[in-house]
Each structure stands twice: as C-alpha cells, then as structure tokens.
Amino acid sequence: MSNPVSHNLAAPGVPGRVCGTTGLGVCLDAQRFIKLNAVAGIVFLLLGGIGALLLALTRWQTVHLLPVDWFYRILTFHGINMLILWILFFEVAILYFACTTPLNARLFSRKVAWTSFVMMLTGAVMVDYIILAGQADVMMTSYLPLLAHPLFYLGIILVAVGTLTGVFNYFATLYVARRDKSYTGSVPIVTFGATAAAIIAVVTLLHGAVVMIPTFTYSMGWTAEPDPVWYRLIWWGLGHQSQQVNVCAMVTVWYLLSNIVVGARPINETVCRSAFVLYILFINLASAHHLLVDPGVGATWKIWNTSYAMYLAVLASMVHGFTVPAGVEVAMREKGYTGGIFGWVIALPWRNPAFSATALSVVIFGFLGGITGVTLGTQQINIIAHNTLRIPGHFHVTVVGGTTLAFMGLAYYVIPLIFQRDFIFRGFARLQPWLFGIGITMLAFGMSFAGSMGVSRRSWDIDAQGVYGPAAHLWLGVLGMGGILAFTGLLVFVLLCVGTLFFGAKIKDRAMFDWGMPPALAGSRPGSLANDHYATKGTMVLTLVFLACFVVYYFANWKALADVWPVR
Amino acid sequence: MSLRPLTAPWFHAPAGHEKIWLGCAILWCFVMSLMMPYWHFRGKQNSTGEAYKVAPADFHVRVEKFVESNRVGTFKNANMANPLAQDLPLVEPPAGGDAYLLGRMWQWYPALRLRLGETYRVHLSALDLQHGFSLQPLNMNFQVVPGYDHVLTLTPTSKGEFTIVCNEFCGIGHSNMTGKIIVE
Numbered sequence: 001m002s003n004p005v006s007h008n009l010a011a012p013g014v015p016g017r018v019c020g021t022t023g024l025g026v027c028l029d030a031q032r033f034i035k036l037n038a039v040a041g042i043v044f045l046l047l048g049g050i051g052a053l054l055l056a057l058t059r060w061q062t063v064h065l066l067p068v069d070w071f072y073r074i075l076t077f078h079g080i081n082m083l084i085l086w087i088l089f090f091e092v093a094i095l096y097f098a099c100t101t102p103l104n105a106r107l108f109s110r111k112v113a114w115t116s117f118v119m120m121l122t123g124a125v126m127v128d129y130i131i132l133a134g135q136a137d138v139m140m141t142s143y144l145p146l147l148a149h150p151l152f153y154l155g156i157i158l159v160a161v162g163t164l165t166g167v168f169n170y171f172a173t174l175y176v177a178r179r180d181k182s183y184t185g186s187v188p189i190v191t192f193g194a195t196a197a198a199i200i201a202v203v204t205l206l207h208g209a210v211v212m213i214p215t216f217t218y219s220m221g222w223t224a225e226p227d228p229v230w231y232r233l234i235w236w237g238l239g240h241q242s243q244q245v246n247v248c249a250m251v252t253v254w255y256l257l258s259n260i261v262v263g264a265r266p267i268n269e270t271v272c273r274s275a276f277v278l279y280i281l282f283i284n285l286a287s288a289h290h291l292l293v294d295p296g297v298g299a300t301w302k303i304w305n306t307s308y309a310m311y312l313a314v315l316a317s318m319v320h321g322f323t324v325p326a327g328v329e330v331a332m333r334e335k336g337y338t339g340g341i342f343g344w345v346i347a348l349p350w351r352n353p354a355f356s357a358t359a360l361s362v363v364i365f366g367f368l369g370g371i372t373g374v375t376l377g378t379q380q381i382n383i384i385a386h387n388t389l390r391i392p393g394h395f396h397v398t399v400v401g402g403t404t405l406a407f408m409g410l411a412y413y414v415i416p417l418i419f420q421r422d423f424i425f426r427g428f429a430r431l432q433p434w435l436f437g438i439g440i441t442m443l444a445f446g447m448s449f450a451g452s453m454g455v456s457r458r459s460w461d462i463d464a465q466g467v468y469g470p471a472a473h474l475w476l477g478v479l480g481m482g483g484i485l486a487f488t489g490l491l492v493f494v495l496l497c498v499g500t501l502f503f504g505a506k507i508k509d510r511a512m513f514d515w516g517m518p519p520a521l522a523g524s525r526p527g528s529l530a531n532d533h534y535a536t537k538g539t540m541v542l543t544l545v546f547l548a549c550f551v552v553y554y555f556a557n558w559k560a561l562a563d564v565w566p567v568r
Numbered sequence: 569m570s571l572r573p574l575t576a577p578w579f580h581a582p583a584g585h586e587k588i589w590l591g592c593a594i595l596w597c598f599v600m601s602l603m604m605p606y607w608h609f610r611g612k613q614n615s616t617g618e619a620y621k622v623a624p625a626d627f628h629v630r631v632e633k634f635v636e637s638n639r640v641g642t643f644k645n646a647n648m649a650n651p652l653a654q655d656l657p658l659v660e661p662p663a664g665g666d667a668y669l670l671g672r673m674w675q676w677y678p679a680l681r682l683r684l685g686e687t688y689r690v691h692l693s694a695l696d697l698q699h700g701f702s703l704q705p706l707n708m709n710f711q712v713v714p715g716y717d718h719v720l721t722l723t724p725t726s727k728g729e730f731t732i733v734c735n736e737f738c739g740i741g742h743s744n745m746t747g748k749i750i751v752e
Contacts, residue, residue, distance in 0.1 A: 024571070056638075070695040102571050139737050143698050145714060146587055146737075185575035228698060228713050268586055269578035293720035294711045295619030295692075302617065311597035318593040322586065380614055386709040387700045387735040435591060436585045456700065456735030461743040466646075467704040494614045533584020536747040540585045547592055554600065558607075558678045564706050566612035 007106040007173070008182035014106050021511040030107040032101040034093045034418050036117055037166075038411070040087030042497055044124065045404070047492040048081030053466055056443065056483025061462060061476050071460040072137045079140030080131065083399065087126050090407050091197065091249050093414075098194035098252070099170050103187065105177030108169050110426025122159025128153050128337060139458060141235060144215065144228045148207065153216035160208045166196050167205075188257075189266050189273065192311060193252030196276040201245045201285055207237030223497070229296045236287035243285040244396070246403040247317065248276065250361065253406040254324045256528035257358045260413060261349060263335075263515055264327035267536070270386055272323050272540030278316035288314070292382035299379070306379045314374055321366045322543050326536040330529050336521030341538045350516040357409025359432035364441060365402030371550045372448065373398060381557045384564060387458075389479075397444040400486075408493050415497060416512035421504030423513065436489025450475035452560075492548040607741065612617065615695070615710070622717040624682055627693045634668040635659050635678050643679035643748055650716045656748065661688055669732075673700035676732045676747020682724050684751055692718040700736030709735060724751040 007017040009025035012541060013466070016025050052072045057065040100107055107113060111557040129151075130136045136148035174195070177183060211234040217223040255272070258264040266272040288305030291297050332344035349355045376385045385391065413427060416422055423429050453472040455462055460478070462468045520526075531533040582590050583596060607615050622630075635657050643658040656679040661667035663686040670677045672695040692701055694714040701710045706726075712718060732747035 017651075022571075068743070072737065072740070072742075101600065117664065136570055136585070143736070144610075145697055148740075185573040188571055188573055190571055227715070229716060232713075239739050256571065268580050268582055269574065270580055271582050271586060271590070277615065293615045293617075293709060295617055295713055295716040297617045298613065299608060299616045303608075304613070311600055312602075315593055315597050317589065318596075322589045326586065374747045378600070378605050380611060383615055383705050385707060386711070387702065388707065388709065417751050438649040451708070454702065454704045456702055456733060458737045459735070464744045465704070465731060467733065477736070504741075505644075515671065534588065536585045540589065543589055544592070547596060550596070561613050562611065564613055564708050565703075565725050567708065568614045568618050568721045 006182075007176045007180045009104045010182070017104065018505060019294050019417060020509050024101050026418070027100040027106045028403060029110050029113070031418055033107065033113045034096050034414070035090045035095035035119065036095070036412060037041045037522055039501075040117075040121060040124075041086050041093065042411075042494060043168065044081045044085035044089060046494045047128070048078050048086055049483070049487055051075075051078030051081065052484060052490075054485040056480050056487070058460065058485075059476055059481025061473050063480060066204040066460075068460045069134070069137070072411060073131060073134060074140070075458060077128065077131045077138060080127055082404075083140060084156070085127075087242075087399070087403065088163050089120065090158065090200070091245065092120070092163060092287055093329045093542070094249055094252070094410075095166065095194055095198060096415075097418075098191045099173040099177070103174070103177045103183045103192050103319050105173060105180075105182040108172035108176055112165060112172070114291050116162045116169060119162030119165060120159050121162075123155040123160075126155030126158065130155065141239065142182050142215070143235075144231045146413060147219055148184055150216055150219040153219055156487050157209065157212050157216060160205045160212070164202065164205050167201050168195075168268075170198050185567045187191065189269065190252055190256045192273055193248055193255060193276055195247035196280050197245050197252065199280050200241060200248060200283060204238055204245060205236055206243040209233045225542075229294065232291060232294065233287060233297070236290040237284065239285055243399055244279060244286065244313070246399055247280055250365070250403040250406045251317075251320045251324070253278075253410050254320070254362060255327075256329075256360055256463045257354050257406070257409055258324060258328050261352055261355045261358075261515075262328050263322075263517075264331040266323055267330055270324065271319060275316040275319040275323075278312050282313040282316075286377075289377040292377070292379050292483040293386045293514050302379045306377055309509060310373070314370075317366075317370055321362065321370070321546065322539060324362060325330065325542060326539040329536045329539050333335050334524065334526055334529050335518055336524040337518065338523070339460045340431070340539055345482060345538060347518055349370070349473070349516040349518055352517070353433050354409040354412040356430075356485055356516060357405050357412070357437075360400050360433055360437035361406040361409065364397050364437060366546060367549060368441065368444060369394060369398030369402050370547055374550075375554050378554075381561055384557070384561050385451065385568070388451035389407050389447040392457050393444045393447030393451050396440060396447065401437060401440040401444065405433060405440070408436065409433060411493070411497060412515060413512075415500055415504070416467045416507060419501060419504075420507040422499050422507060425496060425499070426513070426515075428492055432489055432492045432496065435492065435508050436486055439482050439485025439489050441488070444481030444482070445478050446477070446482055448499050450479065462525060464546075466475070571668070580654050588644070605634070615725065618719040620717045622693060622713060623697045624693070624714050625676075627668075627691075627717060628695060630633050630691070631668040631670045631677065634661070634666070638662070639678075640681060643750075645746075658750070663688075665689070666691060670695060670736065671701070671703070671745075672696050674734070674741035674745035676701075676734070676745070679748040679750065681750045684724055684727055687721060687723045690720045690722050692720065697738045698736050702733040702735040704731045704733050706730065711736065724749075727751050
C-alpha cells in the first residue's frame with residue numbers, strides 16, 4: 001500500500017487485524033517488528049545467560065571453572081548482552097506495542113523500523129564478535145585508559161543509534177496517531193509509562209554518543225585520550241540511566257500485566273503519571289551513584305546528585321510500589337474477594353506465570369533491589385560498598401529479578417497474542433518464574449553478603465589476596481548455586497519460547513489459552529470501590545512492612561560505616 | 569483500563585490510604601536526604617573527593633622521593649601469589665604528614681606503616697589504568713584514577729596488618745594485586 005491516508009487502524013486499507021482474545025486492533029507492521037525485536041532480545045538473553053552460568057561457576061571459588069582470561073572476557077560479554085542487548089531489543093518491542101495497539105494506531109514507518117533493527121543487530125554482532133575474539137577485555141564499562149578494539153565502540157554506537165531510530169519511530173507514531181485522531185482522550189498509563197521510558201532513553205543514548213564517539217576516535221588514534229574522570233561521569237549518564245529506562249519499562253509492564261490478568265487499574269491516574277514524570281526529571285542525576293568515592297568531584301555535588309534532589313525518583317518508585325498492588329487489591333475486592341486483610345492475596349492466580357512473574361518482580365525489585373540500591377547509593381555508605389560484590393548483588397535484583405522477570409512474564413502473553421501460538425509444556429511455564437525468581441534471589445544474597453565481607457566484584461579469584469575466610473567462600477557458594485537455579489529458569493524460558501514459536505498450537509480467530517484469571521464471585525460489584533479510598537488495607541500493611549525493612553537496613557548500614565576508620 | 573485511552577477526567581488529588589503512603593514515603597525521603605549532610609558534620613567517615621590533577625610521571629617521582637626519605641625497612645609478603653608484591657619497601661610517614669600510595673599493574677607501592685590514632689594525608693594515584701583501593705578486612709573502598717591525586721585524610725583506629733586489594737578491573741593480574749598497611 002502506498003501513501004496511506006490514515007494511520008488509524010480502523011481506517012480501510014490499513015494492514016491490521018483484530019485480536020481474537022482482547023478484541024483490540026493489532027497493527028501488522030508493528031506486529032512484525034515486535035516479533036523481530038523480541039526474538040533478537042531472547043537470543044541475546046540466552047547468550048548472556050550462558051555467560052552468567054560460566055561466571056557464577058567461576059566465582060563459586062570451589063568450582064572456579066574458567067581460566068582467568070576467559071573470566072574477564074565472558075564478564076564483558078555477559079554485561080553487554082544482558083544489560084544492553086537483551087533489554088534494548090525487548091524494550092523496542094514494548095515501545096512498538098505501546099504506541100500502536102492501545103492507541104488503535106498504525107506504526108509510523110516500516111523503513112525506519114527496519115533501519116533501526118538492522119543497525120542494532122549489526123552493532124550487536126560486531127560487539128559480541130570482537131569480545132569473543134579477545135580484543136575487548138575491558139568490562140562493560142570500558143573505563144579509560146583501558147582500551148578495546150575500535151569495533152567494540154563502533155558496535156555500541158551502532159546499537160545506540162539504532163535504538164534511537166526505533167525511539168524516533170515511536171514518537172512519530174504517537175504524533176501521527178494524535179494528528180489522525182485514532183484515539184480520543186488521554187493516552188493510557190501503559191503508553192504514558194512507555195513514553196517516559198522513551199524520553200529517558202533519548203537522554204541516555206545521547207550521553208552514550210557523547211562519551212563513545214570520542215573514545216572511538218581515540219581508539220582509532222585520531223584524537224587525544226579523553227579524561228578518565230570525565231569518561232566515568234558521562235559513561236554513567238549512559239550506564240545508570242539506561243537502567244532507569246528498564247525501571248520505567250518494567251513498571252509499565254507491571255501496570256499492563258496486572259490489568260490483563262486481574263483487571264487492575266491505577267487507583268489514581270494523577271499520582272501514577274506524576275511518578276513517571278519524576279523519573280524523567282530526576283533520574284539523570286543517578287550517574288553520581290558510581291562516583292561517590294571518586295576523586296575530583298566534591299561532597300556537595302555528590303550529595304545533591306545522590307539524593308536525586310531529595311530522592312524524588314526513589315519517591316516515584318515507592319509510589320508505584322504502592323499503586324500497583326493497590327490496583328490489584330481493589331480489583332480483587334470488587335470481584336468479591338473481600339475476606340480479611342489478605343484474603344485477596346491468597347486468591348490471586350499464582351499459577352498464572354505472567355502474574356507470578358509480575359508479583360515476584362514487584363517484591364524482588366522493591367524489597368531487595370530498591371532498598372539495597374538506595375542504601376548503597378548513599379554518599380558515605382558507598383565507602384563500605386563501592387566495587388564490592390554488594391553492587392552486583394543490588395543490580396541483579398533490580399534489573400534481573402525486577403526487569404527481566406517482568407519481561408519474561410510479559411512474554412507469556414506476547415507470544416500467544418502477537419505470534420499467535422499457544423505455549424507448549426504449560427506446566428513448566430507455571431514453574432519457570434518461581435525457579436528464576438528464587439535462583440536470582442539466592443544469587444543476589446550470595447553476592448551481597450560476600451560483598452559485605454569485602455569480596456570485590458569483577459575479580460577472578462579471592463584466594464590470592466589471603467584475606468577472605470570460610471564465610472565469604474560460603475556466600476560465593478550460595479551465589480554459584482543461585483546462578484545454576486536462575487540459569488535453569490532462564491533456559492526453561494528460552495526453550496519454551498522457541499519451542500512455542502515452532503510447535504505451539506496456532507491461534508487463528510480464537511482466544512488464547514487462559515493462564516488463569518481470578519473469576520468474579522457471586523457478590524462481585526465492578527467499579528464499586530472506585531471512590532473508596534480506604535479499600536487497600538492489605539497493600540497498606542505490605543508497604544508499611546516494606547518501609548520498616550528499609551529503615552532497618554538503612555540504619556544498620558550507617559552503623560557498619562561508623563565502625564570503620566575515620567576518613568575524609 | 570490501563571490499555572485503553574482515558575476519556576473521563578482523571579485528575580484526582582491523592583486520598584485515603586494512598587495519601588498516607590505518600591506522606592510516609594516523602595517523610596522517609598526527607599530523612600534520607602538529611603542524613604548525608606548531617607554525617608558530614610557529625611559523622612567521621614566521609615568521601616570529600618579531594619583531588620588534584622597530576623601527571624602520572626610526576627606522581628611517580630613524588631612517591632619515590634617519599635619512599636627514599638621515609639623508608640624504615642622491607643616488607644616481605646608471605647603471600648606468594650603475586651611476584652610483584654613480595655618485596656616492598658616499608659615506609660612510615662611522619663605522624664600528621666603526607667603518605668603516598670601508588671597503584672600500578674599489579675601492585676600497591678610501597679607498604680605503609682602507620683601509628684594508631686594519628687591522622688595522615690594519604691595520596692592515592694595510579695600510573696597506568698584505574699585501580700580500586702579496597703582496604704581489607706575493614707572494607708573501605710576508594711577509586712584511584714591515573715592523572716588524579718586522590719587525597720584521603722585517614723586516621724587508623726585499629727591495630728594490625730591490613731591488606732589493600734584492587735577492586736577495579738585492571739587486566740589479567742587484577743586479582744593478585746595487593747598491598748599492605750600495618751598499624752602499630
């Protein structure tokens with residue numbers, strides 16, 4: 001079709017279909033690129049996951065699998081594949097969904113989407129190749145004066161520009177959908193959250209360009225070496241903020257899945273949306289978290305940036321941590337699950353993998369990832385945490401136990417709804433989020449406790465240093481076993497997804513297999529609690545328990561800090 | 569519904585439980601924000617990031633001068649893993665004075681002997697790559713960057729032999745890179 005008149009999915013001649021499950025319109029162009037990006041993402045997830053297993057089995061000091069050169073090579077490979085490739089590809093897929101189906105709109109441009117995908121894929125293959133060829137053993141952060149082969153930087157630049165191109169397609173689709181009035185009213189929270197993620201992604205990727213281009217030209221011998229402190233500052237504008245893109249996308253997925261499975265809606269759209277705006281405004285200061293014990297940046301700068309200007313981005317996460325379960329609680333109570341404070345929790349569809357993944361993601365991200373992150377990112381407390389295993393102990397429960405697990409949950413609906421095939425081996429699927437969630441939690445506990453005993457991250461061996469005792473070795477064993485469990489969960493996920501793409505029963509004009517949703521009971525009164533602001537007792541109790549854990553952990557760390565030598 | 573555009577007006581001030589939680593969360597964020605400046609005035613462990621630009625070669629000269637004028641002996645490292653750190657000059661800076669510590673692939677140079685309760689200005693820098701100063705088993709960690717003289721004003725308050733581990737990746741010998749601080 002040439003020169004389409006309208007981007008409204010309902011317009012005649014627009015390549016779209018109506019979903020047999022939800023009755024929503026699906027843009028076929030968007031569908032194709034959701035498929036491509038999701039599959040690419042899952043391939044990189046598997047590659048990064050194999051790396052993860054090798055690393056866990058090496059840090060488990062008793063097993064100590066890899067030789068030293070391959071440990072650092074695989075560590076670089078694992079970081080790039082997980083934190084950059086898997087997440088960015090899957091996020092582009094989420095963006096293409098969020099700007100089309102909820103707005104009843106058509107994807108802006110097929111050509112732009114192809115350009116984005118091909119650039120990202122080329123860059124990704126380049127980076128992976130050069131790492132495995134042993135030309136870029138520089139860790140994901142590639143701190144100067146460490147220098148990798150120019151292809152490493154060029155590959156990352158290509159991935160970043162490709163992603164930016166995809167984000168452009170997203171904004172263009174939003175603009176055209178609004179211009180063509182394919183929807184009326186305000187965009188839904190899912191699109192709103194995805195837009196926040198897209199805005200942060202633009203800022204993030206611009207930081208990436210600012211730091212990677214001069215590093216690339218330096219690696220080619222064309223320009224002088226950039227200052228290493230400047231590099232750290234700007235690189236973390238890329239490195240930390242890109243994780244906030246993940247947070248935003250993950251929270252969006254929480255709203256999406258809790259809506260699909262339980263019928264939850266935000267109890268207060270104003271509050272939820274404001275929280276996303278707080279992310280956009282304040283998250284960029286988080287680069288400072290990596291420079292808290294650095295030379296060259298002063299204490300005032302560190303404090304202001306550490307606290308995200310008074311922790312306003314943390315506030316945003318605490319808001320979502322309340323509104324997501326509160327929305328679920330209200331929906332469940334309206335369905336008639338009114339018993340006690342936690343009656344609705346017991347009745348939740350725990351066997352639905354998308355739901356269990358979401359719930360575990362909320363709990364792991366909040367209780368473990370959030371609390372540790374804010375505490376370790378406190379300016380002075382960072383002295384007893386910087387570059388120890390406590391740091392990966394934190395981000396494995398945010399970006400893996402949080403984001404990756406939420407994305408896995410999403411896949412249990414994306415594959416039936418977009419690829420139109422029902423899952424195979426559904427019993428395994430029901431177990432998978434639990435396996436992965438428990439594994440990653442064990443891994444993170446192992447890392448965090450070993451880190452508290454001073455074990456450093458990114459270190460092949462801890463015995464040569466002669467300072468770590470049996471307790472540290474024990475926690476590294478917990479890390480290793482958690483890694484095996486989590487990898488098993490990941491492998492089950494990838495096999496189920498790939499197997500379903502080939503062998504899953506085709507869905508054509510019928511509803512997908514129902515993973516299990518809580519049925520409305522006899523006394524159900526939909527919408528009855530919309531104006532009852534005291535209907536979320538269970539959530540209130542849960543969040544207060546969360547706050548209590550937070551306070552205890554936070555002050556325990558100040559106490560630990562007070563025990564070390566005075567320094568300024 | 570979270571997946572469909574909103575047509576009804578959606579601006580509502582927070583109320584009830586949500587308002588209570590927002591209040592708790594804002595209060596907590598406020599407490600956490602105040603803790604950091606508070607600790608700068610009342611706490612003893614702070615990272616001020618005091619640093620000066622220095623060319624690695626110049627820093628090297630300062631370190632050698634410091635070693636020459638303050639050397640008190642030789643530190644024999646019982647740990648055989650790192651051939652580069654077996655024999656280090658043992659250097660005792662004057663109480664209240666400056667001490668220099670150099671990170672390079674793969675050793676911390678020299679070994680320092682400090683006195684309990686005295687305060688020293690420890691100058692940290694690197695010759696080649698970035699390194700991580702990680703004092704064990706205390707678990708105090710600071711970043712060391714070539715080109716920057718990172719000054720820690722440090723007061724040892726416990727006696728014994730402390731190991732400096734490198735906790736920033738610096739190449740193949742990274743995990744063997746250790747150094748010593750002895751407090752008497």
